[in-house]
Amino acid sequence: MIVAENLVKEFKVTERRPGLLGSLSTLFSRKYRLVRAVSDVCFEIPAGVKAAYIGANGAGKSTTVKMLTGIMTPTSGRALVAGLEPYRERRRNAANIGVVFGQRSQLWWDLPVLDSFRILRRIHDIPDTVYRRNMALYRDLLDLDALGNTPVRQLSLGQRMRAEVAACLVHDPKVIFLDEPTVGLDIVLKGAVRELVNHINAELGTTVLLTSHDIGDISAICDRVLVVNEGEVVHRGSMEELLATADTRAVVFEHRDIGAGPDAAVALIETHLVGASARVVHGGRIRIEYPVACWSARQVMGFLLERFDVVDCVAPEPDLEMVLRRIYTGQPAKRSETVA
Ligand SMILES: Nc1ncnc2c1ncn2[C@@H]1O[C@H](COP(=O)(O)OP(=O)(O)O)[C@@H](O)[C@H]1O
Ligand SMILES: [Mg+2]
Structure with a gap:
């Protein structure tokens, strides 16, 4: 369902020289440095699997998600999501996927949450039966009614994140990408998000790619893990296999x-x-x-x-955090060849 073939993303960043003279000199002669955010990443996630994409800060997780959702075009390599190259067919791809970026809202900031859902219904042309079924589900699981007519910008982080997750699911996408979806949420709200994602996966077979620092999220949701370090996938397999490398x-x-x-x-x-x-x-x-x-x-x-x-x-x-720390600090880990 999700395929990454030798995905590479490089960013050109301007070298800054220190001090005022340095800033002035960059006006005249720009020096660039290439940052390789994603380096030759390959993986395949079958339909219905809930995979975690784990890595330290700056490992290239968000950049990978951006290429898989069509927001960025790879420098080289190829991504396929539900058979489409996301950055080439953004519109068709949008029908197949749902995305949550924990750091950034996808909702209409000045509108009440329910209006955002009405807009999404029009954008995706969601059939009545699907829309009603989903709204009924969110009402229970996410307590959407309590959000009423409050504009999104006035919601608490927890209320907003619940709405974000529901909004990414409202059109029954085949694949959802959750990039740090529970950042800043308390344990009860994390639980609500986890429950919803697991429910959707069980009911509709939705494929999930989750990036998170939260070991609890990963354990509660994911059945497969990909560990990235410095832009490369260094471990792939089941959670048990990863823990067994402890x-x-x-x-x-x-x-x-x-x-x-x-x-x-x-x-x-x-x-x-x-x-x-x-x-x-x-x-x-x-x-x-x-x-x-x-x-x-x-x-x-x-x-x-x-x-x-x-x-x-x-x-x-075995403690996942400890296992990951060892992988990040470069000590040899047993590699598992199982395809995630
Ligand atoms: N737009 C950008 N321009 C330049 N560098 C970037 C850009 N986006 C990300 N990077 C760099 O790419 C690397 C990977 O970033 P990111 O994908 O956000 O990592 P993660 O989500 O795993 O924390 C980092 O070194 C980051 O500074
Ligand atoms: Mg990130």
Whole structure:
């Protein structure tokens, strides 16, 4: 449904020299520098998949979304969305897609939200049945009625973002692009956005491409992940595969202390499980992080049960944030060849 073939986007930026003389000199001799925002990116997202496009700030996520939605033309390479090249066939493409840019509104700033929906209905020529079904859904899920006649510019961020997401879906697009859709939202509102996206995907098979920094969004919505670093896709696969590349695992346990104290427990663990680190977390529980290259879960558990009077023990899932940090800082990660 979404195909990126060797997508490249370069920007020409003017080199600025420092100081007033520097600013003046750029008036006469302009020096340009090429910024390669997206570098030879290839991926394919099948219909109905909810994919996350993950990367640090400046990794090229928004630029990629802009090429996929037809706002920008690639420097080289090609994008295909529902069979169309978006930047060549912007009008036809617009019927197939919905877009939310968390940083920028797509709604009519001076109009009440419901008027924006009426305009979208005309623009997309949405059939009555579809429009009514969707408005009924948003009314429940997003509490649209509460927004009433308030112009968009007077809405709170949370109200506006809910309206943005609904507006991108109102014409039943085949594909939606959500670029940081929950930036600045509280947990309840994030939940509403996640629920709506998942609902639409389940009901209509809508393909989703989500960029987010929010690990919670990614886990709650996406079944596939693409990780970009410096403009290139460095990991593609399922969320489980990405998490499986974690090189450390964690165990948190609680024990009945017979008087030696938490520091002694930490010291005992670190002496015995060489390479692991332990620290006391809230409630006097102890968190151990151990390299999977040195220790298996079975060995760690065996050691704890032998040396401590364990009352509770959990092995939290590998931490996505930690996995991503390792990828961004360039340490080798196991590459998965599964097509996302
Ligand atoms: N219009 C532009 N002109 C010049 N440089 C740009 C422009 N848009 C983005 N960039 C640069 O391209 C890189 C990628 O930006 P972006 O796609 O916004 O990253 P992300 O969304 O992953 O944070 C950044 O270094 C950014 O400064
Ligand atoms: Mg961005």
